[in-house]
Amino acid sequence: MRVRLRLFATYRQYLPSKAEASTIEIEVQEGISVGDLITMFDIPQGAESVILLNGITPSLSDRVKEGDIVSAFPAMAGGVLHSYHNETENKEKSKCTDGMVAF
Amino acid sequence: MYGWHGRILRINLNQEKITIEEIDSQTAAAFIGGRGWAIKYLFDELDPMVNPLSPNNMLIFATGPLTATPAPTGNRYMVVTKSPLTEALTNSNSGGSFPTEMKRTGYDMFIFEGRAERPVYVWINENHVEIRSADHVWGKTVPETEDILIAETDPKAKVASIGPAGENLVKVASIMNDKHRAAGRSGVGAVMGSKNLKAVVVRGSLDPSFAYPGEMRDFSKQINREVGDDVKKGSSLREYGTAYVPPVTNEMGILPTRNFQTGVFEGVENIDGHALKEKYLIRAKPCYRCPIACGRETDINESEYEGSGEGPEYETIAALGSACGVDNLAAITKANYLCNELGLDTISAGMTIACAMELSEKGIIPEDDIGFSLRFGDAEAVIDLVQSMAQREGFGDLLAEGSYRLADKYGHPEYAVTAKRLEFPGYDPRGSKGMGLLYATSNIGASHMAGDLAYAEVFGVPEKLDPLTTENKAALIKRFEDAFAIIDAAGLCVFLSVRYLFEPDVNLWPRRLTQIMNHATGAGYDEESLLLAGERIFNLEKLFLLKAGFSKDDDTLPPRMLNEPMNEGPAEGQVVELEEMLTEFYALRGWDENGVPKQEKLSELGLI
Numbered sequence: 001m002r003v004r005l006r007l008f009a010t011y012r013q014y015l016p017s018k019a020e021a022s023t024i025e026i027e028v029q030e031g032i033s034v035g036d037l038i039t040m041f042d043i044p045q046g047a048e049s050v051i052l053l054n055g056i057t058p059s060l061s062d063r064v065k066e067g068d069i070v071s072a073f074p075a076m077a078g079g080v081l082h083s084y085h086n087e088t089e090n091k092e093k094s095k096c097t098d099g100m101v102a103f
Numbered sequence: 104m105y106g107w108h109g110r111i112l113r114i115n116l117n118q119e120k121i122t123i124e125e126i127d128s129q130t131a132a133a134f135i136g137g138r139g140w141a142i143k144y145l146f147d148e149l150d151p152m153v154n155p156l157s158p159n160n161m162l163i164f165a166t167g168p169l170t171a172t173p174a175p176t177g178n179r180y181m182v183v184t185k186s187p188l189t190e191a192l193t194n195s196n197s198g199g200s201f202p203t204e205m206k207r208t209g210y211d212m213f214i215f216e217g218r219a220e221r222p223v224y225v226w227i228n229e230n231h232v233e234i235r236s237a238d239h240v241w242g243k244t245v246p247e248t249e250d251i252l253i254a255e256t257d258p259k260a261k262v263a264s265i266g267p268a269g270e271n272l273v274k275v276a277s278i279m280n281d282k283h284r285a286a287g288r289s290g291v292g293a294v295m296g297s298k299n300l301k302a303v304v305v306r307g308s309l310d311p312s313f314a315y316p317g318e319m320r321d322f323s324k325q326i327n328r329e330v331g332d333d334v335k336k337g338s339s340l341r342e343y344g345t346a347y348v349p350p351v352t353n354e355m356g357i358l359p360t361r362n363f364q365t366g367v368f369e370g371v372e373n374i375d376g377h378a379l380k381e382k383y384l385i386r387a388k389p390c391y392r393c394p395i396a397c398g399r400e401t402d403i404n405e406s407e408y409e410g411s412g413e414g415p416e417y418e419t420i421a422a423l424g425s426a427c428g429v430d431n432l433a434a435i436t437k438a439n440y441l442c443n444e445l446g447l448d449t450i451s452a453g454m455t456i457a458c459a460m461e462l463s464e465k466g467i468i469p470e471d472d473i474g475f476s477l478r479f480g481d482a483e484a485v486i487d488l489v490q491s492m493a494q495r496e497g498f499g500d501l502l503a504e505g506s507y508r509l510a511d512k513y514g515h516p517e518y519a520v521t522a523k524r525l526e527f528p529g530y531d532p533r534g535s536k537g538m539g540l541l542y543a544t545s546n547i548g549a550s551h552m553a554g555d556l557a558y559a560e561v562f563g564v565p566e567k568l569d570p571l572t573t574e575n576k577a578a579l580i581k582r583f584e585d586a587f588a589i590i591d592a593a594g595l596c597v598f599l600s601v602r603y604l605f606e607p608d609v610n611l612w613p614r615r616l617t618q619i620m621n622h623a624t625g626a627g628y629d630e631e632s633l634l635l636a637g638e639r640i641f642n643l644e645k646l647f648l649l650k651a652g653f654s655k656d657d658d659t660l661p662p663r664m665l666n667e668p669m670n671e672g673p674a675e676g677q678v679v680e681l682e683e684m685l686t687e688f689y690a691l692r693g694w695d696e697n698g699v700p701k702q703e704k705l706s707e708l709g710l711i
Contacts, residue, residue: 006350006354008339008347008350008351008354009339009342009343009347009351009376010337010338010339010342010343012377013337021372022350022372022377047563047566047567049563050351050562050563050567052354052355052673054673055354055355055356055672055673055674056355056571056673057567057569057570069354071354073339073347073351074337074339075562075563075564075567
């Protein structure tokens with residue numbers, strides 16, 4: 001069956017090099033899931049990507065049907081939450097100068 | 104004081120009287136700065152029923168404790184006043200270099216009062232404060248004005264000014280700084296024009312000092328390094344600016360198209376960031392100390408649209424483009440340049456033209472009133488009408504009043520897509536329900552910048568939410584509104600702050616923001632007290648609104664959003680279920696069923 005894959009912003013890099021627009025039409029096997037399709041194109045899964053099925057947020061296990069459009073774009077300004085998530089929990093104590101207490 | 108200078112410059116333009124005031128440390132911390140300090144002064148001093156264009160209105164420029172500091176994106180200021188477009192208070196935010204230079208004059212805030220007899224500009228170079236004639240620049244565009252005033256003051260001076268639109272009291276006029284940056288919304292430029300104040304020129308070298316300079320430096324460096332590393336991995340904002348967004352909102356069926364008659368635009372591929380990059384981009388341009396650089400320096404060589412400048416960003420593309428049915432990126436960019444040069448808010452200008460197009464197509468505005476047959480998709484008309492709007496020429500005089508007054512004049516206010524008379528930004532809330540509640544409850548009207556839940560509903564920042572459900576949206580909008588009040592008051596840009604200074608989930612716990620605020624100010628905030636300060640600012644604004652005659656009836660959306668289901672796309676069949684969200688929102692805010700803050704809430708916030 002034929003479906004369309006549409007990639008926005010920096011995710012256009014995951015399109016085949018000959019692609020001229022942000023959308024390509026591809027032939028895939030029946031029963032393929034959104035997650036399988038995304039994996040085929042090396043598109044990151046998880047919080048760093050926003051993935052849509054016909055414009056609506058799907059579950060990655062949702063099956064893609066003939067004529068569907070799967071689209072994806074980076075959620076952050078380039079996966080920015082990576083470093084934040086990886087940050088060690090070095091919670092600093094709030095500091096307060098003498099004679100100046102906000103509340 | 105640390106972070107803050109603790110000094111406010113008050114300039115009465117009637118009397119040419121200049122005074123320097125100090126703010127006490129308790130008030131400084133409780134209202135944070137910027138938007139917070141400004142509403143405190145507005146609430147205490149301004150008659151809420153004042154005519155916004157009368158000399159009695161106050162025009163406040165306010166920086167925050169993190170403006171002009173090493174904090175990443177510590178480059179913002181806010182313009183706070185009573186709006187002539189909405190008759191509500193407003194706070195309009197801008198970056199660039201002007202806000203940093205303003206803070207370096209040694210004052211955190213400027214208050215302009217009264218009206219000068221003749222056009223003037225104010226030249227502030229630390230202790231040298233001078234009101235000068237602006238007769239020679241009155242009528243000139245923003246870039247012309249900046250060049251002239253820098254030449255006659257200091258080559259390193261920075262300028263905020265109005266263009267002809269502000270002079271002509273156009274109700275959607277902006278205040279521009281650094282030529283291309285806009286405190287755009289709510290007609291703040293008209294307030295400046297009504298005071299005969301053409302420009303404010305600043306120069307200074309007085310950096311704020313910090314309670315913990317070592318920690319301030321190290322923490323800022325750490326965040327900058329993280330952002331820098333992430334940008335190197337590939338940043339859509341750096342690569343395309345916010346212009347990467349039209350295909351995204353279009354995919355979700357919420358790209359304002361033909362005055363919000365639909366959310367799907369057939370010409371979207373022609374007006375996105377990729378097209379902009381391929382055709383017109385010169386380089387990405389950052390504000391002061393911003394590691395992201397979402398600004399776009401562009402030029403157009405096509406003869407009929409020739410020009411250069413900055414933009415367009417997403418909101419401009421949605422307003423002057425898809426909302427008007429225009430898919431000609433050169434024309435949109437040219438209209439953007441004209442708005443910047445003439446001093447018009449691109450959002451309200453574009454959305455007002457879109458409203459006029461619908462009224463014209465429906466036969467509600469006679470062709471004779473416009474002078475030609477105005478139809479969606481007419482790029483030339485957009486360019487012409489932007490200019491006539493700024494000059495109040497012909498039909499432009501009606502457009503200059505904004506879409507609500509335009510549609511109301513012709514007996515059909517329901518076609519004005521506004522909340523509290525402020526034109527919607529670029530997210531159709533029928534497919535982004537939280538944004539619907541935000542537009543209805545924002546104290547300044549339909550502004551995405553008042554608590555942009557599209558971050559989560561559309562962009563997956565900090566995490567992706569279902570945009571079509573109303574569940575939990577009331578709680579999230581409350582938190583986003585309070586958090587954005589903190590960001591605005593601190594003098595930061597929301598782009599970086601939401602991503603790096605809060606815990607990475609939708610509850611926006613301001614852990615790192617609290618740390619950096621304390622490094623700078625030493626005020627001893629904890630996360631709860633900082634959030635409470637944001638809530639305090641939001642509630643004081645609400646109290647001002649109530650005194651200005653606003654009520655629950657104003658916390659609403661146009662009939663199209665409430666009763667007219669989206670006709671196609673992923674949001675097909677959707678309307679905004681506002682009432683259910685609003686009831687929950689009022690309760691969570693500690694307000695009564697009419698949206699009036701209860702005594703217990705005001706007491707908790709220290710507002711009574």
